[in-house]
Amino acid sequence: MEHGPGAWTRRELLETAAFVGAGAALATGVGGSAMAAEAPSAKAPAYRGEHEIRPLPFDPAKLKGLSEKLLVSHHDNNYAGAVKRLNQIQQQLGSLPADSPPYQTGSLKREELLAANSKLLHERYFGNLGGAGPCEGVVATLLQAEYGSLEAWERDFRQTAQALGGGSGWVIVSYEPTSRSLHNWWAWDHMHQPMGGDPVLVLDMYEHAYAIDYGANAKGYIDAFFANVLWSEVNRRVDDARKRLAT
Amino acid sequence: MEHGPGAWTRRELLETAAFVGAGAALATGVGGSAMAAEAPSAKAPAYRGEHEIRPLPFDPAKLKGLSEKLLVSHHDNNYAGAVKRLNQIQQQLGSLPADSPPYQTGSLKREELLAANSKLLHERYFGNLGGAGPCEGVVATLLQAEYGSLEAWERDFRQTAQALGGGSGWVIVSYEPTSRSLHNWWAWDHMHQPMGGDPVLVLDMYEHAYAIDYGANAKGYIDAFFANVLWSEVNRRVDDARKRLAT
């Protein structure tokens, strides 16, 4: 259920209160030894590592030009692996000694960014598959406005994708809240992102997204991707993103 | 003025209509040669390169522990340089021949991401300076909820910052719309970002942000940063970000 801007959800209020309460109790040392006083941080959401694996939102046997074997491997190994790794990493961050050298925090924070973005990007990727053309609605209007025509947009998008062939990366169509526009972005790995944008259409160009079916034929994969885009979901994401004000 | 989710602003409607109209006219070839038919793309917003340099939102002579010389150099050289470069890059992208090799598009799209994120991150950075402690409001509540205590949050933030000392990068506190939480992220350069998050507090750890005043003393700079945070702006950004629904 929707709630207005500025309101807290009931769940937010309960969780925040419970957690802050627990922390406060420990911070004042109620019944706590020095070791107990450190406990909150390990139990803090930042370090809990309780992210859950979402199932594929479509029947992997039914996509055009992308095999069930490929899609299930992509989901079960690459996506699910990132979620499990993210949980391990965040728990490890929560158990770092206070005097550990900065490079240790830094190296784990890098792994965290890598795994967290991989998780979220894969969820968007699977979420924008399972449909069929054509591009329409607000998305079509905004892409046309930004690139002059849908053809010009698609050429820019495909060229960026091809440039990532044979390596790792993503092509990201992001809604930028300040300019209220959609734009194509190049990303070298999971960690590259347009700042503050909301990715509404993402194309995974890691080779695990296509090599099982297409080998080195990135172009064949990009064609298959376009044949399966769920434009209604892309439109839903843009509608959602547009609820933010420009800053 | 605010407008409800799903509505278009008057400006959006006018601009989109005008632009799509222009494109349509050319696409149907009205009065156009082949060369004219290609014109829209170069004039499309994606390739216009008309981003503007914003002035510093505070008096650079008045910050604590960060000199006017440093702040003005940071703004006039690093930030303004990124905006100018972004404009050049986008115009160059718009003039690429249709048959240019993918690596050329890719390499320019990388430069675009680098310059665009540098622009936006710097605007957020300067925007969250000019104040003074303490951390309070929704931001304090959310950080406490995520990390157990403000002290635990600050320790994590400072360790991440220290790990970036002597190089390039950012520490980014981002509002994540799905979990409705704030989290610290490590970023190696302008291109690294938490996916889909909204950076509400950013710390520039590029050496140009401090070397003029602090040399290699990253810690001294991080202390100065904390002394100048404009928490009211950080709270404003969180309020803004929270208007989005979880997806």
Place this chain on the structure above:
Amino acid sequence: MEHGPGAWTRRELLETAAFVGAGAALATGVGGSAMAAEAPSAKAPAYRGEHEIRPLPFDPAKLKGLSEKLLVSHHDNNYAGAVKRLNQIQQQLGSLPADSPPYQTGSLKREELLAANSKLLHERYFGNLGGAGPCEGVVATLLQAEYGSLEAWERDFRQTAQALGGGSGWVIVSYEPTSRSLHNWWAWDHMHQPMGGDPVLVLDMYEHAYAIDYGANAKGYIDAFFANVLWSEVNRRVDDARKRLAT
């Protein structure tokens, strides 16, 4: 044929003389307009882009656990593609206007590094395949010396490789001339390398090196890699590298 340190090969002398001669003639303006005076740079070796594709040094039908289809695709698409791209990039660098913005040089120099290293790494990779265990000779002695035992070395190597699974990168055993030792290095993409070291054993962890045969099963691929290492070639490379003096 070998020639002693410090000597020039006949070919080196001839080529250098011819080229410098040509340059000098133009530099003194003999018969040259301003445009002619710029010609040398485009014809300079740095910008010629005449790198050649080497054939696979083994029969791709005969490796254990790595299919001919995979190996031929890896060679013909990924390796050969890098060589062709390198040639294009260097020629483009040679035709940049003198007043082009630095980001343009920088972005092409990045593509050059990516393609050049990809070329060389792939040549080393294919070159260290086609054999069978066990690790022996100077290589075994040096690895044992560096890691305590061959088992300890292999564990470190395999862990590093596994960490790159599902993405891009290389594991590089490099001869370091100062310490006269062999060491395992992690590389995120073609551009990461140990400084000044001589890669004597390299493992391609880009997914194109295994996904066609192993899908996401990086471990299965690493096992296959070990079953095919041509240790005599690795030993030959170490012998070659050891001819340098420590600096």
Place this chain on the structure above:
Amino acid sequence: MEHGPGAWTRRELLETAAFVGAGAALATGVGGSAMAAEAPSAKAPAYRGEHEIRPLPFDPAKLKGLSEKLLVSHHDNNYAGAVKRLNQIQQQLGSLPADSPPYQTGSLKREELLAANSKLLHERYFGNLGGAGPCEGVVATLLQAEYGSLEAWERDFRQTAQALGGGSGWVIVSYEPTSRSLHNWWAWDHMHQPMGGDPVLVLDMYEHAYAIDYGANAKGYIDAFFANVLWSEVNRRVDDARKRLAT
């Protein structure tokens, strides 16, 4: 004292024998428990972390346009910090449990590459300072051969350097043993390197190399760099590198 290619130094033989002997004894379980049997790895050179900080090879008060304050800070903080960090990282790698997740090895191996390359690059950098022009000798001949003229080489080098201004990175002139040529390379951070090349002239473009003296004026710093190059050392490195055979 020099020794011929293929020969072992006395020190190499002694160290290798002693170390392998120790390992062998433990491996056969002489007097050893299971825990003792694991001891060698932590004591293996790979994990010893005993790298030493070298002093500046010149009097930092005597360089042209680079202040003593800058050079001493660069050496004592950035370079020495990398050496210390490298030692910590390698020791930590040596104490990782055998069942630690691959990402943990990977993240530390990344830190190791970063610190090890930073150490070596800085040693080359300080080592190629302390002199004065002009470029001459074999280096001049090879640069002229590769780029057509020294002016063309310098333009390429300076453009690459400018492209790295305001961030991190290196410009690396590397001797490539296969082509027996010198070439300019772009490097985004310490981890980027030309494969298998021998860096004979390196320019540190991290902002800590100049911001104290030049602020954001990268060009001023590049000019100062050229005024201080120790070309005799660059020539010495090329002579050393040329002792290797082409492979």
